Amino acid sequence: MSEEGAKKKTTRKERIVGIDLGTSNSACAVLNAVGKPEIIPAAEGRTLGGKAFPSYVAFDENGRKIVGEPARRQALSNPEGTVTAIKRKMGTSYKAKVQVGEEEKEFTPEEISAMILKKIKNDASAYLGEEVKKAVITVPAYFNDAQRTATKNAGEIAGLEVVRMINEPTAACLAYGLDKDTKDKLLKICVLDLGGGTFDITLMEYGEGVVEVMSTAGDTQLGGEDMDEKIVNWLVEEFEQEEGIDIRDDRKAMIRVKDAAEKAKIELSTTLSTRINLPYISQKEGNPVHLEKELTRAKLEDLIEPVLKRLDPIMKRAVADAKLTVNNVDKIILVGGPTRMPSVQERFKKYFHKEPEHSVDPMECVAIGAAIQGGVIA
Numbered sequence: 001m002s003e004e005g006a007k008k009k010t011t012r013k014e015r016i017v018g019i020d021l022g023t024s025n026s027a028c029a030v031l032n033a034v035g036k037p038e039i040i041p042a043a044e045g046r047t048l049g050g051k052a053f054p055s056y057v058a059f060d061e062n063g064r065k066i067v068g069e070p071a072r073r074q075a076l077s078n079p080e081g082t083v084t085a086i087k088r089k090m091g092t093s094y095k096a097k098v099q100v101g102e103e104e105k106e107f108t109p110e111e112i113s114a115m116i117l118k119k120i121k122n123d124a125s126a127y128l129g130e131e132v133k134k135a136v137i138t139v140p141a142y143f144n145d146a147q148r149t150a151t152k153n154a155g156e157i158a159g160l161e162v163v164r165m166i167n168e169p170t171a172a173c174l175a176y177g178l179d180k181d182t183k184d185k186l187l188k189i190c191v192l193d194l195g196g197g198t199f200d201i202t203l204m205e206y207g208e209g210v211v212e213v214m215s216t217a218g219d220t221q222l223g224g225e226d227m228d229e230k231i232v233n234w235l236v237e238e239f240e241q242e243e244g245i246d247i248r249d250d251r252k253a254m255i256r257v258k259d260a261a262e263k264a265k266i267e268l269s270t271t272l273s274t275r276i277n278l279p280y281i282s283q284k285e286g287n288p289v290h291l292e293k294e295l296t297r298a299k300l301e302d303l304i305e306p307v308l309k310r311l312d313p314i315m316k317r318a319v320a321d322a323k324l325t326v327n328n329v330d331k332i333i334l335v336g337g338p339t340r341m342p343s344v345q346e347r348f349k350k351y352f353h354k355e356p357e358h359s360v361d362p363m364e365c366v367a368i369g370a371a372i373q374g375g376v377i378a
Contacts, residue, residue: 016134016163016378017124018370020171021113021151023087024196024225025337026053027364028120029371030128031378037175037368043123044069050363051337053123057115058082063101067119076255085197086112088220090154091147110150114157121158135160136374138366141167141202142216163377168193169202170211171369172335175360178206188214188328190318192348192356193335194311197223201315203322203329215321217314222307224265224338230303231261231295235276239291245282253281257291268297269340301343308347315351332356337363 017040020027028040042052047069056071059081066074075082080099086109089096095106117137124132137160139151148165155162169191173179178187186207193200200218204211235257240246247253260276267274278291319326332352338344339362348356360368 013378014134015128015130015132016136016371016374017120017132018171018367018372018374019117019120019135019137019155020168020366020370021087021117021137021139021154022055022195022366023085023198023220024055024223025051025363026055026116026120027367028052028124029364029367030124031371031375035375037371037375039364039367040120040124040127042068042119043126050361053116053120054084055087055116056082056084057086057112059098059100061101065115067115076258077251083107083112088197090150091144110154110157113151113154117155117158117160121160133159133161134163134374134378136164136166136370136377137162138168138171138370139165140200140216140218141169141204141213142200142218164373166370166373167202167211167213168200168335168366169204169213169333171366171373172333173204173206173211174369174372175365176333176357178331178333179209187330188324189331189333190329190352191333191335192315192339194338194344195223195336196225196338197221199223199311199314201318203318203324214324215318217318217321219310219314222310222314224262224336226307227265227304227338228258228261230307231265231300232257234303235261235291235293238293239281243282243284243289245284245289247282250282256281264295265300265341266337268295268300269342272297297342304343308343311347312351315348326352326354329354333365334358334362335365 015030017028017030029037032038053068054072058066058071083096083098089109096112098105121132137151137155139148152162172191186205189204189206191202198220199222202216203214236248256278260278264274264276273296276293276295280288281291282289329352332354334356
């Protein structure tokens with residue numbers, strides 16, 4: 001083999017990662033050697049419910065920066081030093097005021113987002129054994145120019161060349177391989193994205209490689225965290241009734257209750273009943289008191305009904321704005337952890353009279369779609 005030939009062989013194309021920069025959680029994926037997308041785990045590994053990179057940034061009492069799952073873990077015990085859901089502030093002049101060691105500092109949304117992206121870049125580089133330099137980053141379909149520019153800037157601050165930005169619903173469609181389903185026809189697709197903190201619905205026409213957004217609607221304060229809150233309130237009220245102790249102001253106890261509530265919610269997607277067991281949650285007359293409670297799926301559905309009810313008018317508005325009826329929608333795609341819940345799937349199914357697609361993990365499909373787009377560019 002000539003020298004030239006050998007040289008050609010070793011210069012393989014650069015890997016471009018796909019990043020889903022989310023409000024509550026972010027994810028990263030890449031195409032492997034055989035062109036299959038794989039999710040890149042954080043250095044800490046996957047956490048409860050398959051979250052890779054919780055979108056949290058914090059500073060401890062020594063001013064040391066903590067990002068991702070370790071930052072989420074200490075959020076309730078260090079609220080002044082923790083920032084989350086910064087995505088909602090992208091493209092605005094908002095400054096996050098954060099306690100860094102002894103002093104209060106201000107950060108722009110781009111700077112905070114860049115810290116999350118930098119962690120993803122570092123962990124992905126370590127996982128792949130080569131430096132990650134380029135990325136495709138996803139944004140909501142309704143993001144305006146200022147919000148898109150801010151996202152791109154965050155990538156650049158993190159040391160990433162943002163080769164393209166694509167809309168989250170488009171990325172989800174790529175992950176589901178819908179570009180292959182639309183050889184000679186246009187499909188009307190509804191992407192329902194229910195995350196930890198936000199709900200977005202996008203109706204689009206997809207086919208022949210062209211995507212046209214017909215309408216978008218959403219609520220930036222509606223998501224899985226609202227469901228967790230309903231479970232937390234129920235647990236705290238039940239405990240107060242049974243033991244006569246109000247633990248709302250006990251920060252350490254509330255951290256445990258909040259964690260247990262989220263865990264129970266996730267478990268109840270695959271089981272009909274779960275036990276919440278929190279020993280030594282409080283004390284009464286010098287004796288330890290334990291919180292023990294059975295939570296059934298039926299009770300959970302009852303508790304979160306007020307949250308799920310808020311989805312209906314948003315879906316109605318999006319369908320009306322697209323000048324469609326629910327019967328015109330060809331496919332329904334689910335994005336976001338809470339869409340794994342049977343009651344959430346049932347609600348969407350009932351509304352659109354159609355079974356949603358769920359061949360791809362809803363927590364991963366946006367990052368996977370971004371990685372597929374990265375593979376096309378590379």
